Amino acid sequence: MADPTRLLKRAAEAKRSSKRVELNERFDPQATGDWLELVKDVAAMANSGGGAVVVPGHKVQEEPIHEHLDAYAEPEFEAFGLHDIVRGGQPVTAIVVDSVAGTPLVFSRQGRYQDAEGREHVAFARGGLYFRHGAKSESASGDDVRDFIKRQLDATRQQWLANIRQVMHAPDRAEVAIIETAERDEEGRPTLIRLTTDPHAPLYGQIDxxxxxxxxxxxxxxxxxxxxxxxxxxxxxxxxxxxxxxxxxxxxxxxxxxxxxxxxxxxxxxxxxxxxxxxxxxxxxxxxxxxxxxxxxxx
Structure with missing residues (x-):
């Protein structure tokens, strides 16, 4: 996880919720609705490039967040951490959320709950994709999807450049090996081969x-x-x-x-x-x- 210092400073000093900081005035760990709304904010932050979700006191723990994400959202997401900070002289918990990599978080189940008065609410829909729109976590727009794709492309370019730099700085006389195998499966893919008896050596080939x-x-x-x-x-x-x-x-x-x-x-x-x-x-x-x-x- 990236250094959260700047986000924690913003979370401690924010006057109101924003795209990068969600401020919750209350949180009841016994209330299903509070957990579902929290999961929605975490997913929206991850899809939007990261941020911090602030919860009053120290009532929230890491394990139930993992459990709720696993129960309601896909793909698997673990890139968040809990930090104790102070806002206005009061202890709060800041959940620092990293940007999701590769695939956005999508809800695999509907998040329906009843409030204290018995009224029905739907925090998120099955198949829902959420992003931060200012101070709110809302359903995706076309701009959200475009921006998400752009972030993934930028990350891929950075990885390519890093790989190219590794090749450029390879030791003198280093070689790039191209391995060819005559054995292929019925779909034309190379079968798995090992070029050495060393069990720690890299494998060349492909399996499904x-x-x-x-x-x-x-x-x-x-x-x-x-x-x-x-x-x-x-x-x-x-x-x-x-x-x-x-x-x-x-x-x-x-x-x-x-x-x-x-x-x-x-x-x-x-x-x-x-x-x-x-x-x-x-x-x-x-x-x-x-x-x-x-x-x-x-x-």
């Missing part, structure tokens, strides 16, 4: 990640829960395991694949590993959560 890594996080959770004995895990449990055990596409490609656009995908091997770890230590997920939270102490 939808076959090798068929699960999204929600499906991983469902699959793991069907195999655990009278217990269940949630999105925050899986996130904690991934963070504590440093499971990424770079470190454990057999477990996770991150497509260019969309949510990370996970393999059967990852599901098997989670179940095996739990069988070996019934407190495996509990320990992972404690370890992750220890690294995420509110600042």
């Amino acid at each position: 990640p939808d076959r090798s890594h068929p699960y999204r996080q929600k499906e991983v959770i469902t699959e793991v829960n069907t195999r655990l004995d009278s217990r269940s895990v949630n999105a925050f449990d899986v996130l904690s395991v991934r963070r504590v055990h440093a499971i990424t596409e770079e470190t454990r490609p057999e477990f996770v694949h991150v497509p260019k656009f969309g949510s990370p995908q996970y393999s059967d091997a990852f599901v098997d590993w989670l179940v095996e770890q739990d069988k070996g230590d019934p407190r495996f997920f509990e320990k992972a959560k404690a370890g992750y939270l220890a690294t995420r102490k509110r600042r």
Whole structure:
């Protein structure tokens, strides 16, 4: 996550809500509506390039935010952090939200709730795409979609330039290797080959990640829960395991694949590993959560 210092300063000093700062005067962690409105603001901030959502006191915790995002929005989104700040002499929580990468957050379920007087409200619609319009989180306009695409293109260009710089600064006599294989599958794609017996060497070739890594996080959770004995895990449990055990596409490609656009995908091997770890230590997920939270102490 980028340095939140400037956003936290804006959140502490803002007189009113804006595109980058949402000020909530109240928040009841027991009220479904407050959680749904909070999730809508987080999603809109992420889709709009990032910002801060301010909640009074220290009533909001990281885990239920993850749980509500996992329950209502896609793709998987974890790029936010909680910070304790002071506004007008009162303690508040600032949820600093990074810009979403690749694919915007879209609501997969309707966010319907009743207020204290029993009146029905819809915080967001199924399939809804929300952005910040001044001080409000509202449905997307054509300009929002255009601006989102432009931000993604700019990020891609920056990555290209970084890659080009790496090539330009490669050591003397370094070579770019083009690998050709005569073996192809029925669709004309190169089959997977290994050019060395070193298990840590890079792989050349192509496999279908939808076959090798068929699960999204929600499906991983469902699959793991069907195999655990009278217990269940949630999105925050899986996130904690991934963070504590440093499971990424770079470190454990057999477990996770991150497509260019969309949510990370996970393999059967990852599901098997989670179940095996739990069988070996019934407190495996509990320990992972404690370890992750220890690294995420509110600042």
